[in-house]
Amino acid sequence: MQVSSKDPKKHTLWEDIQGLGLGVFLCSLGLHILTSVGLLTGQTAGLAVIASYLTGYSFGVMFFLINLPFYVLAYRRLGLEFTVKSLISVTLLSVLTETLPLGMQFETLDPALGAVSFGAMVGIGLLAMFRHNGSMGGLGVVALLVQDSTGFKAGWVQLIADAMIFGTAFWLFPTPVVLYSLLGAVVLNLVITFNHRRDRYIAI
Template sequence: MAFLNDPDPHKHTLLADAQGLLFGSSMAAFGLVMLTHLGLVTGQTAGLAVLISYVTGYSFGLVFFVVNLPFYWLAIRRMGWRFTLKTFVAVGLLSVISEVMPDHVRFDTLDPLLGVVLIGMITGAALLALFRHGASLGGVGILALFLQDKSGFRAGYTQLMFDLCVFTAALFVIDLPLVLYSLLGAVVINLTIAVNHRKDWYIAT
């Protein structure tokens, strides 16, 4: 069975990819359950979807899935079909799991400061798992890379500008202390990825 025993040790098997996508999407969904329980937001497309869900009452899973739809065309052009398909699966899994998980997870006590640190680490680990299996949670990162290819404008600047817009909009939806906690959570996510996402530490694709 080739998908269980791939002769190339530098390639993930189909089974390895499946568990990686499931793990990453599930952990990201768990982080979002904690995030929304605390009434916080986050950056990137997920943050936009959280804000829209707060304002409109629509479920996060539905909003997140729809918000990501325009980015798949760019993903195909910039990353190829394999990455795009895996990302579509990861986004779909996160959308579904984030709808189901709140019915099975409750927090009687969750300190906001400890919560945002845990959310940042859990979400960072989730994204690392997805990155290492050739996927992402879609959204602005794809647009940022596309714009960098076309215009030379740094992808990091595009993502930073988008996040600034999300957190500025959050000031009109949630209280300032919650926005500040949310910013701390975003910092922890980015630090977790920056410290751990190194190709020389992990070579399988």
């Protein structure tokens, strides 16, 4: 349902909890699928996946650590509420990505299907979080800042960042792995680009 810019309606606490909770779960599930087929992604999660593969530390630990510096930027530019919600979301995602493998394993999963499933799930998950004034932190914070300041779409900002990350990945991983991973990143960012419009949905 669209909300008029002249009559904004603030989300209730329970609406925020369910929206952010659903977003975190879908993002965690998408990332579990991605790492199960040995693929990469862009954004801060992509940096964490690459760091996890290279160092041997788990994705959850690396994702939490890499996000820490971005909370300062989020607090200064987007406020305490956004920062707290993002911190909670990142922490929960880090925990979920550690526990999901305990209850869900894939015997067979085509890389292309895994990449598309990842992009769709995480894209929808991030939309739910954006609409409840949260994020997965990191480069997503920068993308939202750019969109709010200049009008340049957050999805396009993330595509540019992804291009830089995947350009580096070509030097570190086999070409098929990077290409399948790029497919997932494109799906994810297109979901955000075509569906995230603050002028159509402004409830916070």
